[in-house]
Amino acid sequence: MAAPMLRWGCVGRCWALACVDRGSRHRRWAPNGFTLSGRRGQNSMAPQPVITAQKPRKGEHEWAAVVGLEIHVQISSNSKLFSGSHVHFAAPPNSLVSFFDASLPGTLPVLNRRCVEAAVMTGLALNCRINKKSLFDRKHYFYADLPAGYQITQQRLPIAVNGSLTYGVCVGNKRSQVITKTVRIKQIQLEQDSGKSLHDDLRSQTLIDLNRAGVGLLEVVMEPDMTCGKEAATAVRELQLVLQALGTSQANMAEGQLRVDANISVHHPGEPFGIRTEVKNLNSTRFLAKAIDYEIQRQINELENGGEILNETRSFDSRLGCTVPMRDKEGKQDYRFMPEPNLPPLVLYDATSLPAGADSQQVIDIDYIRERLPELPSMTREKLVQQYGMLPEHSFTLLNEVGLLEFFQNVIKETRAEPKLVTSWVLNTFLGYLKQQSLTVSESPVTPSALAELLTLLDGKVISSLAAKQVFEELWKSKGKTAAQIVSEKKLELMQAREVLAQLCQTVMEGHPQVVMDVKTGNPKAINKLIGLVRKATLSRADPTAIKKILEEKLSS
Ligand SMILES: Nc1ncnc2c1ncn2[C@@H]1O[C@H](COP(=O)(O)OP(=O)(O)OP(=O)(O)O)[C@@H](O)[C@H]1O
Numbered sequence: 178m179a180a181p182m183l184r185w186g187c188v189g190r191c192w193a194l195a196c197v198d199r200g201s202r203h204r205r206w207a208p209n210g211f212t213l214s215g216r217r218g219q220n221s222m223a224p225q226p227v228i229t230a231q232k233p234r235k236g237e238h239e240w241a242a243v244v245g246l247e248i249h250v251q252i253s254s255n256s257k258l259f260s261g262s263h264v265h266f267a268a269p270p271n272s273l274v275s276f277f278d279a280s281l282p283g284t285l286p287v288l289n290r291r292c293v294e295a296a297v298m299t300g301l302a303l304n305c306r307i308n309k310k311s312l313f314d315r316k317h318y319f320y321a322d323l324p325a326g327y328q329i330t331q332q333r334l335p336i337a338v339n340g341s342l343t344y345g346v347c348v349g350n351k352r353s354q355v356i357t358k359t360v361r362i363k364q365i366q367l368e369q370d371s372g373k374s375l376h377d378d379l380r381s382q383t384l385i386d387l388n389r390a391g392v393g394l395l396e397v398v399m400e401p402d403m404t405c406g407k408e409a410a411t412a413v414r415e416l417q418l419v420l421q422a423l424g425t426s427q428a429n430m431a432e433g434q435l436r437v438d439a440n441i442s443v444h445h446p447g448e449p450f451g452i453r454t455e456v457k458n459l460n461s462t463r464f465l466a467k468a469i470d471y472e473i474q475r476q477i478n479e480l481e482n483g484g485e486i487l488n489e490t491r492s493f494d495s496r497l498g499c500t501v502p503m504r505d506k507e508g509k510q511d512y513r514f515m516p517e518p519n520l521p522p523l524v525l526y527d528a529t530s531l532p533a534g535a536d537s538q539q540v541i542d543i544d545y546i547r548e549r550l551p552e553l554p555s556m557t558r559e560k561l562v563q564q565y566g567m568l569p570e571h572s573f574t575l576l577n578e579v580g581l582l583e584f585f586q587n588v589i590k591e592t593r594a595e596p597k598l599v600t601s602w603v604l605n606t607f608l609g610y611l612k613q614q615s616l617t618v619s620e621s622p623v624t625p626s627a628l629a630e631l632l633t634l635l636d637g638k639v640i641s642s643l644a645a646k647q648v649f650e651e652l653w654k655s656k657g658k659t660a661a662q663i664v665s666e667k668k669l670e671l672m673q674a675r676e677v678l679a680q681l682c683q684t685v686m687e688g689h690p691q692v693v694m695d696v697k698t699g700n701p702k703a704i705n706k707l708i709g710l711v712r713k714a715t716l717s718r719a720d721p722t723a724i725k726k727i728l729e730e731k732l733s734s
C-alpha cells in the first residue's frame with residue numbers, strides 16, 4: 178500500500194489533521210472529541226463547540242483523538258515527604274540524603290504535614306472532593322534510582338478525587354477569541370519522587386544521585402478529555418498558574434518541578450477509544466504540544482497503513498520532533514501494589530468532624546484551608562476585565578507571560594495615564610520589543626517606572642504618540658535615562674503655542690494654493706495633505722487635531 182500523504186490544516190479554531198490516503202480509504206482527524214460531521218466522541222466533557230470548517234469529502238472517514246495527562250508536580254517544601262532531608266535544586270550530588278531516603282533497614286517514614294496541606298489546597302483549588310481518609314501503598318518496580326525497590330504512593334484511596342480544571346484557549350487569526358474548556362481531574366495522589374540516574378557513556382557507568390529521592394510529589398491524573406496538543410499545553414499552563422498562585426509548587430518545568438506524561442489514542446467516532454501510548458516526561462509546554470500532535474499523526478498513519486498501536490511508553494526527541502519507543506519499559510508492568518505497612522491511614526477533618534479541643538498542630542482541617550485559599554488565576558483575570566475594561570484575551574496574555582502582570586500593575590500604580598492606554602502599550606509595544614529580542618520581562622531594559630512616566634507624558638499631551646514611540650525606543654537603548662530627559666534632549670515636546678502653529682499653517686497654505694483650492698471646491702479629504710505638511714514642518718511635534726482645527730478655521734474664512 179502506498180504511504181499515505183499527511184496534510185495539516187487549520188480548521189477554524191484549532192489545528193486539525195487531515196490524513197489523506199491516495200487509495201480508497203480517506204480519513205480525517207478533528208480536535209475536541211468531535212468528528213468533522215459534528216458527532217461527539219465518547220466520554221467527552223461538558224458541551225464544547227464543534228470545531229470544523231470543512232465537511233469531509235465523499236469517501237473520507239474521520240478520526241477522533243483522545244489525550245489524557247498525568248502530571249507530576251514537585252511540592253514546595255523545605256523537606257522531603259517522609260524524611261527531614263532538605264530539598265534544594267542543583268545541590269551537590271547525594272548531599273541531601275537521609276538514611277530513610279537511601280532505604281537503610283530500620284528506617285521509618287514520617288509524613289510531612291506541609292506536603293499534605295499542599296495536596297489539600299491543590300485539590301480544593303481544582304474543585305476536587307477531599308477524602309477524609311486516604312491510604313498509602315507501595316508500588317514496586319526495579320530501577321537503580323529507587324533504592325527501596327518500591328515507591329510510596331496512593332493507589333487505592335488517593336487524597337483528592339473528582340475535580341476539574343477550566344482553561345481558556347485563545348484562537349483566531351490574532352488569537353482574539355477565547356474558548357473556555359474543562360478537563361476533569363480523576364485524582365490527585367501524594368507520592369515520593371525517585372532519584373536521578375546519570376549515564377556516563379565514556380566509562381559505561383551509571384551514577385546515582387539520591388537528592389531527589391523521596392521529594393514530595395502530587396500526581397494529578399486527568400481524564401482523557403482533551404483532543405490536541407494545544408489544548409493539553411494550555412491546560413498545563415493553567416495548572417502551572419494555579420499551583421504558583423497557591424504556592425504549593427514553583428511548577429518550573431525547566432527545573433523538573435512539573436513533568437507531564439501524555440497518554441494519546443485515536444479512534445473512529447462512535448467506536449470505543451483506541452489503545453493509548455504514553456509519552457513520558459515532557460518538560461515544556463511547547464514540547465508537550467508537539468509530542469501529542471506528532472503522536473496523533475503517527476498513530477493515524479500507522480492504522481491507515483494496516484498497522485496496530487502498541488500500549489507502550491515512548492519519549493519525545495525534541496531535536497527530531499518525533500516520539501520514539503522507550504527501551505527500558507517494554508511490556509505491561511506489574512507493580513505488585515500492596516498497602517504501605519509503616520503508614521497508618523491519613524485522616525483529615527472538616528468543621529463537622531473536628532474533635533472538640535483538638536490540637537491544631539496535630540490535625541489538618543480542610544475547611545480552615547478552604548477559607549484561606551488565595552486568589553486563583555481565573556479570578557485575577559476576571560478582576561482585570563472588570564477593573565480595567567480589558568478584553569478577556571488580554572487578561573490571558575498578562576497572566577501567561579511570566580512577570581508581565583506585575584509589570585503592568587506597577588505601571589498602573591505609577592502613571593496618570595488611563596488603564597486602556599497602559600494595557601495597549603504593555604501588550605503591544607513592550608511585549609513586542611521583548612518578543613523580538615527573545616527577552617523575559619525581568620530582562621527588560623525598560624522599568625515599569627520609566628514606562629509609567631512616558632505614558633504620563635503622552636496622556637498629558639506633552640508628547641505626541643509618534644514621539645512616545647521614539648522615546649520608548651530611546652529608553653530601550655539608553656538604560657538609565659528617564660523619559661523626561663529624552664524628551665528634553667531630543668526636543669520632542671508637543672508644539673502647543675497656537676500662534677506658532679497658526680503661522681505654520683498659513684505658510685503651508687500659501688505654498689500649496691492648488692490643495693487649498695481642492696478643499697474649497699468640494700474635496701474635504703485634501704485637508705489631510707495640508708495637515709501632513711504642517712506636521713512635517715513641526716517634525717511631528719504638533720497635535721494633528723489642533724492643526725486640523727486651525728486649518729479648517731482658515732479655509733472657511
Ligand atoms: N484510551 C485512552 N486514550 C488516551 N488517554 C487515555 C486513555 N485511557 C486512559 N487515558 C489516560 O491515561 C492516564 C492513565 O493514568 P493512570 O495513572 O491511571 O495509569 P497508568 O498510566 O497506567 O499508571 P502510571 O501512573 O504507572 O503511569 C489518564 O490520564 C487517562 O486520562
Ligand SMILES: [Mg+2]
Nearest residue numbers: 247248396398
Ligand atoms: Mg499515573
Ligand SMILES: [Mg+2]
Nearest residue numbers: 247438440455
Ligand atoms: Mg501513566
